[in-house]
Amino acid sequence: MKAFQDYYPDELAHCYGCGRLNERGLHIRTFWEGDESVTRFTPALHHTAVPGFVGGGILASLIDCHGTGTAAAAAYRAEGRAMDTPPMHRFVTASLRVDYLKPTPMGVELVVRGRVKETRGRKVVVEETVAAKGEVTVRGEVVAVEIPETMRLRTQS
Amino acid sequence: MKAFQDYYPDELAHCYGCGRLNERGLHIRTFWEGDESVTRFTPALHHTAVPGFVGGGILASLIDCHGTGTAAAAAYRAEGRAMDTPPMHRFVTASLRVDYLKPTPMGVELVVRGRVKETRGRKVVVEETVAAKGEVTVRGEVVAVEIPETMRLRTQS
Numbered sequence: 001m002k003a004f005q006d007y008y009p010d011e012l013a014h015c016y017g018c019g020r021l022n023e024r025g026l027h028i029r030t031f032w033e034g035d036e037s038v039t040r041f042t043p044a045l046h047h048t049a050v051p052g053f054v055g056g057g058i059l060a061s062l063i064d065c066h067g068t069g070t071a072a073a074a075a076y077r078a079e080g081r082a083m084d085t086p087p088m089h090r091f092v093t094a095s096l097r098v099d100y101l102k103p104t105p106m107g108v109e110l111v112v113r114g115r116v117k118e119t120r121g122r123k124v125v126v127e128e129t130v131a132a133k134g135e136v137t138v139r140g141e142v143v144a145v146e147i148p149e150t151m152r153l154r155t156q157s
Numbered sequence: 158m159k160a161f162q163d164y165y166p167d168e169l170a171h172c173y174g175c176g177r178l179n180e181r182g183l184h185i186r187t188f189w190e191g192d193e194s195v196t197r198f199t200p201a202l203h204h205t206a207v208p209g210f211v212g213g214g215i216l217a218s219l220i221d222c223h224g225t226g227t228a229a230a231a232a233y234r235a236e237g238r239a240m241d242t243p244p245m246h247r248f249v250t251a252s253l254r255v256d257y258l259k260p261t262p263m264g265v266e267l268v269v270r271g272r273v274k275e276t277r278g279r280k281v282v283v284e285e286t287v288a289a290k291g292e293v294t295v296r297g298e299v300v301a302v303e304i305p306e307t308m309r310l311r312t313q314s
Contacts, residue, residue, distance in 0.1 A: 014205045016212035024203035026214075046181035048171045049249065050308050055173035056250040057183075057218025064213040092206065093213040096255040103249075103308050151207050151260050 003029035004037070004069040007083035012090050012147075017065030026061060030069040030114075032077075037070040037126075039112040047106075054104040059138050062112050063128050064093050067142025070114040071124035075146075078119070091124065091144035092151065104130065104137040122146040160186035161194070161226040164240035169247050169304075174222030183218060187226040187271075189234075194227040194283075196269040204263075211261040216295050219269050220285050221250050224299025227271040228281035232303075235276070248281065248301035249308065261287065261294040279303040 005018045005028065013021045018028045030039045041062060049055040068091040075089040076082065104110065111131045118125040123145050130138035162175045162185065170178045175185045187196045198219060206212040225248040232246040233239065240246075261267065268288045275282040280302050287295035 012207050014208055016204050016206070017214045019205070022203055022205065046179055047173050048176070048179065049173070050169050050304070051171055053308060055218070056221040056253065057174045057214065060217035060221060060253060060255070061212070061214025064217060068213075092260075093255075093257055095257065096213065096217060096253070098217070098250075098253040100250055100252065103305070147207065148260070151210060 001031065003031055004073045004083065005029055008090060009088065015065060017061040018069060026058075026065070028062060028065050028069075030066055030073070032073065035115060037066065037073060037114040039066045039069075040109050041112065042109045043106060045106075049103075052106055054106055054110070056098070056100060059100070059104060059130060060096060060098050060140075062110070062130060063098055063138070063140035063142060064096055066112045066114050066128055067096075067126040067140070068093055068144045070116065070126045071142070071144035074116045074119070074124055090147045092147050094123070094143045094145045097141045099139045100137070101139060102135075102137050105132050108132050117141070158188065160188055161230045161240065162186055165247060166245065172222060174218040175226060183215075183222070185219060185222050185226075187223055187230070189230065192272060194223065194230060194271040196223045196226075197266055198269065199266045200263060202263070206260075209263055211263055211267070213255070213257060216257070216261060216287060217253060217255050217297075219267070219287060220255055220295070220297035220299060221253055223269045223271050223285055224253070224283040224297070225250055225301045227273065227283045228299070228301035231273045231276070231281055247304045249304050251280070251300045251302045253300075254298045256296045257294070258296060259292075259294050262289050265289050274298070
């Protein structure tokens, strides 16, 4: 099954968190499960914070790219279109909020769940949780915006 | 000159963002410049968002670890102690807020600047900026807390 990120065009598929063409990235892959978007990701050893726990920046990366992916998928869904039909939706992050409720353990699959909280014009607000062994350890919120022309122009040069 | 992170004990020096013993991490290094803490970091190619710009998760990692490092250094400074004197201060992130004001270009050194906004018991709030070519592209805020016993116990086992 294709993930949201599999529909990103090649020239926009190099992101550290979610780019399938980034050789050293996290390669997160996100899918709908009903009204929720879901990413499953097992951190590597070098994603550590202190030994035994996942680093805050890596968790922020998951929240970030899960949020922009969800925003894009939701934009297509709102228009009743498949993600491989033009015009393209691709979002970047305007702001990110992450609350680390408790330490997130290493060595297990993390489940990121997202839900669209609000849509305002070109902005989509996505609220998210990260769970380890069924327990929510992190809450996050992303304000995603359609990729600005200044970033798209660069990628077309 | 030793950076804040050079004083972290070996068992707490594996963090993805700031651990000097993490072979695949960012290895950020932070210093005082007066009342400001400063980290200089040049992203690698795989830290991309879309081509030409730095990924949001990497910027969040910088904000995160710059914040916890600043909190630790500020705690020693408030006690008039050097960072190599016991007892140890080591902070983790309770919450993180990042505002991406404009795209952050790749290929240049980024300068992260932090300032302690508030100290409340075991909590230190650090406000930060990231600048590229002298222009602030990101604002961030970290609420850092002294590392909880649950995380320290694991590292001592």
